[in-house]
Amino acid sequence: MSDCSDPEDEIIETITTSRAAQQSQAAHGHCQARQMRPKVPEGSKNWPAIYPIYLNKFRTREQGRRIGKENAVENPTFYEIKEILEHEGFKVFVENKVHPREPDRFFPLGPPPMGNPHRGRVKFQYKKEDGTLCNPKFENKLKLYTHVAQMIPKLKSRVEAMKMRENATKQQQQAVQQPSGKSKKKKGRK
Template sequence: MSSDYYKDIKHSDRKRWICIYPAYLNSKKTRAEGRKVPLAKAVDTPTVQEMRDVLQASNVTIGIERSFYSRERSKEPQYFGRVRVHLKNDDGTPLNPEFPTRDSVLLHLGEMIPKLKTRTQQKQNTEQQASQSAAASSSKKKGKGRR
C-alpha cells in the first residue's frame, strides 16, 4: 500500500511513524467506534501513559503527541493523546523483528497493559475493599422483618 505521497519521505521521518490511539485497544468500544483489536485482546480503558510504559520497556522508539481521536466522543483528559511508533528502517525492513506490523504492536499492547504494576495494584485494592465491605455487611444483625 505504498502511496506517491510518501514516496519522498523516509521511514525514519516522524510523519511515517504509525499512530496508536487508546481507543484502538479499548474493550468498551465497538469496532465501529474505533477498536482495532479483537475483544479478547482489548483492554479496559487504556491510557497513553500505559501504552508509553509498555513500548518503552519493549525498546521501541516512540513519540507522544497531544491529539484527539476523531471518533472519541468524550473530551476528557484521559482519552487525550496518541503514541507514534517508529516501525521500519529507511529501506522498509522492520526496525524490531518482534514488531513487523502495526497489528503486532497493537496485540503486544493488549497483552502487556493488563500486566502493568499499576493495573495489578488497582485490582488488588478493589478486591480488598470488596472483601472488607462484604465482611462488614455480614456482621450486621438482621431484624425480624415483617410478620
C-alpha cells in the same frame, strides 16, 4: 498546558533579565518562566500512532477498536501503551490528541496524572529510514497492537490497582455483613 499530555515531558526555561526589567515585569504581573514544547523526534510526522481506543474492550469496531474483543483490554491509557512500546525497543513520542471517534473527546482535562483518560496519542517508529522494521518480532501493526493489549494487564501498575480494588471490595462486603448499629448489651442487674 502545552500540546504534550505528559507533564514530565514539559520543559520550563528560565529567562534571565536585568533587575529593572524584572521589577517592571513584576509590577505588570508578568511571569519570568515560560513553558516550551518538548523536542519532537526527527521524522516522527510519518510514524504510525496508537490511540487507547484501538485497544479498548468497551469500544466497538465502528467506534475505533482495531483488534478483536477477545484480545482487547479494559480502558487502556496512553501511559501504559507508551511503557510497553518503550520496553519493546521502539522510539516513542506522546501527543495530546484524541481519536475523532472518541465520544468524550471534549471532556475537560483534569489535574495530572489522571486528566482525561481518553486523551493521548502514542506515535512510535515502526520502520527505520532504510525501510527495515525496528523490531522484526512484529511483522505487522496488528500483531503489535495485540501484543500491547496482552501486556497491559501484566503491568505492575495494573496489578497493584487490581489488588487495591479487590481489597476495597472485600472491605465493603465486610461492612455490609457486619451490623451497622451498635450492638445493645443487656445489663443484668439484680
